[in-house]
Amino acid sequence: MTHFGIICPPYSGHLNPQFSLGRELRSRGHRVTVLQLPDLADKVHSAELDFRAIGQSLYKPGSLAEMFQQLAQLSGRESLQYSVEFCRHMAEIICQDAPAAIKSEGIEALITDQLEPVGETIGESLNLPFVTVSCGQAIHRRADVPPFFTLWPYQNKVWARLRNQAAYYVLDRSCKPILQEINRYRQQRQMPPYRHIYCSNARLAWISQQPAAFEFPLDQRPSHLHYVGPFRHPWPQSVPFPFERLTGQPLIYASLGSIQNTKQDVYHTIARACEGLDAQLVITLGHGIKADDMLDLPGSPLVVDYAPQVEVIQRASLTITHGGLNTVLDSLSAGVPMVAMPITFEQPGTGARIRWTGVGEVIPIAEVQVENLKAAVQRVFSDESYRKNAQKMQQAIAQAGGVRRAADIVEQAVQSRRPILSPAMVEV
Incomplete structure (x- = not known):
């Protein structure tokens, strides 16, 4: 050995x-x-x-x-x-x-x-x-x-x-x-x-x-x-999550990853963009902000400090992400399309590949506003091609x-x- x-x-x-x-x-x-x-x-x-x-x-x-x-x-x-x-x-x-x-x-x-x-x-x-x-x-x-x-x-x-x-x-x-x-x-x-x-x-x-x-x-x-x-292996720890609070509506999972997760204005924009949709928004904050500090978000989304990402995404219809490769791969592994908002590092390049493969929409973080984010979310929801492309990627990942x-x-x-x-x- x-x-x-x-x-x-x-x-x-x-x-x-x-x-x-x-x-x-x-x-x-x-x-x-x-x-x-x-x-x-x-x-x-x-x-x-x-x-x-x-x-x-x-x-x-x-x-x-x-x-x-x-x-x-x-x-x-x-x-x-x-x-x-x-x-x-x-x-x-x-x-x-x-x-x-x-x-x-x-x-x-x-x-x-x-x-x-x-x-x-x-x-x-x-x-x-x-x-x-x-x-x-x-x-x-x-x-x-x-x-x-x-x-x-x-x-x-x-x-x-x-x-x-x-x-x-x-x-x-x-x-x-x-x-x-x-x-x-x-x-x-x-x-x-x-x-x-x-x-x-x-x-x-x-x-x-x-x-x-x-x-x-x-x-x-x-x-x-x-x-x-993606490299995934069973972990000895589990992350608690209030699955009982899921409503059964189409689920939108939103995360800004483990570093760029203190941008409160972005979370408010996501919440406003999803407000009024026939969907339940779940936001995970990571270590950057406490969920108790984000109780006033529009539309009353389910906000948690941490979530078992793989398990929650498997129930999702859409992921809103900063474009971190791990979140993107978790979404594609479940056949879930995305709206990505690349912030920095390699996230723009990952966003370019999201566009290239047709598995989602991409908006640079500097251009994210309620109107264009809402339009992108609705587009991915309504156009079945995004989900079909994500499912093709799901098959590719399963065979990789x-x-x-x-x-x-x-x-x-x-x-x-x-x-x-x-x-x-x-x-x-």
Whole structure:
């Protein structure tokens, strides 16, 4: 059996899928240790995985919550700019502490997250086998693929390629502090520098939570890239929810995720847009706002701090979302269409794929108003094509393999230390 180490960003949208993969590997007899900030010890232990703290000398306890609170107030470019310094700091922590922690724990292989690019560098420097996972959308850095932080559609034309390349150039400039931190470590170990951010160096396998159907029509993709669908694994904890308060009307599930969930004005806009519809609105707030503080929303929606998202979405007719990939995949897994309001990070790119696949409507957060949100909700409700497209995606996800297939690929890659080709490439 193998002792795996997980290196990923300290965000729920990345931790939860990685935990699911870790739990699947653990159920097969492997040992899995998560290397993370001290603040996340309880969260890792609740997933019944091993925990190794990093950053004790560089990290101020409690500052993760402060960072989330600040990020929740921002959107768009401001949010991206604010997060760069935190990501640089995380790279610094991982470079300083992860190698020694990996050696002392006896970790034999790594599972790294594409959005924590220094993880691959650690694997290379220690000569450990590693597999890269895209918990958000797979970031290709190809000229024909619009950047993950844009709502641009896929257009394989010269002008679109030039536009995309210019945007990637701006991304690299914006993320220069992160690249400098990683390259400082690489230079010390006589490794060639990274020229671009989020450009995976995985050689054995690259695994994406997307199903292949929820991707732009790439004519060529890396032979070791596997689209396996969402990572889900039974959790030891359950989230209470007042199912008895559901009225039996068509259910609209609304969530702004785990970071951008303090925008009270957006919740009011959602409630007003759904007021008067023959539907019951359920809003989950996360840690950002307490449900007791949102009792005056128009239409008296059912508002909860937390919800068992998968179970509630399975009862829904529509999801209103910020465009976080996990919520999108949970909706598509249930064949539920969406209205997305991308806020920041990779959410616009996910919104672009929602448009491309016809599984919902998309409104940029800066353009969200009661009138256009209500019109989008009514359009998705009344036009059966959205649900049919979502159900097609549901079938694709059911056939993609999910966390079990991901674990199969990880095992094969680490045992063979050879690239694991995706089935599509094997057929070719």
